[in-house]
Amino acid sequence: xxxxxxxxxxxxxxxxxxxxxxxxxxxxxxxxxxxFQTAFAHTLRRADRLQPALLVVSLISTAGFALTAxxxxxxxxxxxxxxxxxxxxxxxxxxxxxQRRLVEPGxxxxxxxxxxxxxxxxxxxxxxxxxxxxxLTLAVTAAVS
Amino acid sequence: MSGALRLATIVMLTAGGLFTGxxxxxxxxxxxxxxxxxxxxxxxxxxxxxxxADPALPILLVICACAATAFAWQTSGTARMLAIAGxxxxxxxxxxxIVLAEPINNxxxxxxxxxxxxxxxxxxxxxxxxxLVRTALALSAFALIVTAVSxx
Numbered sequence: 001x002x003x004x005x006x007x008x009x010x011x012x013x014x015x016x017x018x019x020x021x022x023x024x025x026x027x028x029x030x031x032x033x034x035x036f037q038t039a040f041a042h043t044l045r046r047a048d049r050l051q052p053a054l055l056v057v058s059l060i061s062t063a064g065f066a067l068t069a070x071x072x073x074x075x076x077x078x079x080x081x082x083x084x085x086x087x088x089x090x091x092x093x094x095x096x097x098x099q100r101r102l103v104e105p106g107x108x109x110x111x112x113x114x115x116x117x118x119x120x121x122x123x124x125x126x127x128x129x130x131x132x133x134x135x136l137t138l139a140v141t142a143a144v145s
Numbered sequence: 146m147s148g149a150l151r152l153a154t155i156v157m158l159t160a161g162g163l164f165t166g167x168x169x170x171x172x173x174x175x176x177x178x179x180x181x182x183x184x185x186x187x188x189x190x191x192x193x194x195x196x197x198a199d200p201a202l203p204i205l206l207v208i209c210a211c212a213a214t215a216f217a218w219q220t221s222g223t224a225r226m227l228a229i230a231g232x233x234x235x236x237x238x239x240x241x242x243i244v245l246a247e248p249i250n251n252x253x254x255x256x257x258x259x260x261x262x263x264x265x266x267x268x269x270x271x272x273x274x275x276x277l278v279r280t281a282l283a284l285s286a287f288a289l290i291v292t293a294v295s296x297x
């Protein structure tokens with residue numbers, strides 16, 4: 001019951017964050033400040049409607065799978081759900097406040113501060129991608145254990 | 146489940162999930178943004194995006210399809226039937242991407258950055274529709290191989 005939503009939502013979520021890391025981050029690194037802020041705001045507008053929902057479904061279904069599984073499958077699924085939880089909490093506590101600052105309309109923050117926030121967000125997203133990939137691999141391994 | 150089948154399943158699901166997630170991401174985010182860009186900006190962004198997505202997504206697709214073939218080979222009954230049903234849309238995506246999307250990609254890729262190909266508006270529209278169909282195929286393929294695993 002839990003395996004199918006866990007694998008589908010987990011795969012879609014991890015694939016999405018991987019594509020941002022692989023395709024968007026190099027473009028955003030190369031962009032100047034204003035160009036970055038515009039492109040980043042556009043992406044956020046779309047990402048914020050899909051990625052958190054996929055992450056929550058991944059977390060709930062992986063936790064549900066862990067509760068109903070036994071042995072190694074349970075342990076692996078618990079680790080996977082911990083990974084998804086870290087991504088959720090880390091995004092909410094660290095990356096969302098940075099995002100808000102970066103796309104704040106009429107922001108008067110100096111360019112150096114915005115550059116620092118951009119670097120922090122890009123680093124945070126790369127860390128989130130690594131954790132999401134690890135959580136997906138653990139969830140997949142749990143499903144076949 | 147044997148060790149070989151377990152390995153094929155893990156590779157199939159991981160590569161399949163990342164491929165489908167990537168394709169869905171393009172349909173959800175890039176296509177929405179590209180529709181709103183001026184053609185000059187679209188030509189630049191599309192060309193840059195191709196440079197990153199082109200090696201990554203086809204590689205994930207081929208890995209998933211090969212692992213799904215190994216999975217189907219080692220299973221029987223409903224699991225095998227569902228895996229084969231999942232391989233078919235993956236093969237369709239691969240062939241149609243080469244036949245339909247690549248000529249469009251090449252129109253942008255072979256020109257210097259910022260140069261808009263003739264008939265670019267039509268190319269953008271055709272590529273967008275093709276990608277939405279490809280996304281539906283990828284989602285159905287992934288759903289089929291995930292369901293196949295529950296019967297293995």
